[in-house]
Amino acid sequence: MNACGCPGSQAMDFRKKAEGAAAGAPAAVASELGQWPIQLHLINPMAPYFQNADVLLTADCVAYALGGFHGSYLKGKSIAIACPKLDEGQEAYVEKVKVWIDEAKINTLTVIIMQVPCCRGLLALAQEAAAQAKRKVPLKYVVVSLQGEILEENWL
Amino acid sequence: MNELLNRNIKEVIAEYPALTAVLGKFNIGCVTCSAGNCLFRDIVTIHPLTPEQERALFTAVAQIIYPGRTVELPHLTRKTATRAGFAPPIRELVGEHAWIKRVITLLPAVNQTLAAGLDAAQKQRVSEIVDFIRNFADRFHHAKEEDLLFKYFDEKSELLATMHRDHETGRAHVRAVVAGVEQGDAAAVAEHLAAYGALLTEHIRKEDEILYPWMNAQLGDAQIGRLFADFRAVDERFGGAPARYQTWVEQMEASLNQQRSQS
Numbered sequence A: 001m002n003a004c005g006c007p008g009s010q011a012m013d014f015r016k017k018a019e020g021a022a023a024g025a026p027a028a029v030a031s032e033l034g035q036w037p038i039q040l041h042l043i044n045p046m047a048p049y050f051q052n053a054d055v056l057l058t059a060d061c062v063a064y065a066l067g068g069f070h071g072s073y074l075k076g077k078s079i080a081i082a083c084p085k086l087d088e089g090q091e092a093y094v095e096k097v098k099v100w101i102d103e104a105k106i107n108t109l110t111v112i113i114m115q116v117p118c119c120r121g122l123l124a125l126a127q128e129a130a131a132q133a134k135r136k137v138p139l140k141y142v143v144v145s146l147q148g149e150i151l152e153e154n155w156l
Numbered sequence B: 001m002n003e004l005l006n007r008n009i010k011e012v013i014a015e016y017p018a019l020t021a022v023l024g025k026f027n028i029g030c031v032t033c034s035a036g037n038c039l040f041r042d043i044v045t046i047h048p049l050t051p052e053q054e055r056a057l058f059t060a061v062a063q064i065i066y067p068g069r070t071v072e073l074p075h076l077t078r079k080t081a082t083r084a085g086f087a088p089p090i091r092e093l094v095g096e097h098a099w100i101k102r103v104i105t106l107l108p109a110v111n112q113t114l115a116a117g118l119d120a121a122q123k124q125r126v127s128e129i130v131d132f133i134r135n136f137a138d139r140f141h142h143a144k145e146e147d148l149l150f151k152y153f154d155e156k157s158e159l160l161a162t163m164h165r166d167h168e169t170g171r172a173h174v175r176a177v178v179a180g181v182e183q184g185d186a187a188a189v190a191e192h193l194a195a196y197g198a199l200l201t202e203h204i205r206k207e208d209e210i211l212y213p214w215m216n217a218q219l220g221d222a223q224i225g226r227l228f229a230d231f232r233a234v235d236e237r238f239g240g241a242p243a244r245y246q247t248w249v250e251q252m253e254a255s256l257n258q259q260r261s262q263s
């Protein structure tokens, strides 16, 4: 599997030592998800929760890596998720992002990706859609490390 | 020390002039500020200091104010900026500052030509500068600040009151320039153009380096998006005018450069 040297699928082990990680049962964390569905092929970009919304476009792996995803990023936002490496039919993705910007008149778009190189494809896709759209919206990107640290956060 | 932090910074500096150098070391330039009525506490919070820098600053302050005594150093809570760069609407304002600064850079050369008095050509040039200041710097740019950006913050705070006051002082200088042109008083025109240049240079520095970074860190994404959309509405209202003013700046630079190379 690693013969190609792809950093996106290279196996790594960063399990925490038991004493630090599991000190008693964790308190339940409330979900900040305010809609369904969330997969980019399944969502309707004109759904009411996208109108004038602050929208997150998140790579599939992000919510698993980023410990504080619900409270720090999802809260107050609408979301769609996608994988730029494995998903098919990504032309439809570009169209949906354009509909968000031009027709649902979203307020901001935040793209959250993993640090692996192939994940940049999702940001490129969003930028392409934003360039094709007639309206302009502030576009932000966030890069998350495999261990859930924020490596970059910036407006484009 | 806490009591000191709740005092007006200018008063404290007047009482302990040695603080000037200490504050300057941390890039806190209140000494040159036109108003300086802010509280010491606000000044420290608004400057992007790390906890270590803040401790070093308070240690140095304590040595001046309470020499030989051990005082407990306060720790001020500040919202840490997670964003590396300016959000798009703030970046736009910084870009507009760049155009205003280009015009300010030309003012000394314009003033030199005024030493010989005000002829028709010079009156024309000064009225074009006034037109730029009033329409681009004031109506277009300051309107985005006063009517939109500042509304997200406490306008009664001394920091914003100082910004408003700078805008007002700038307007008064421009009125004095216009009066000088009408009365054919070249010296008054030159004096108020120079004063406007000095005021705005300092004002823009405060905004770019202190106020905007702080505001940028306070604004949430939803507010950034609304501000961006409101700025688009301002752009629409002004149509092609800002671009025409930018072309005028380039022409003015070229014409003054030409004049300089001829003389």
Ligand SMILES: [Fe+2]
Residues within 6 Å of the ligand: B142, B145, B163, B167, B203, B207
């Ligand atoms: Fe201003």
Ligand SMILES: [Fe+2]
Residues within 6 Å of the ligand: B093, B097, B141, B145, B204, B207
């Ligand atoms: Fe400004």
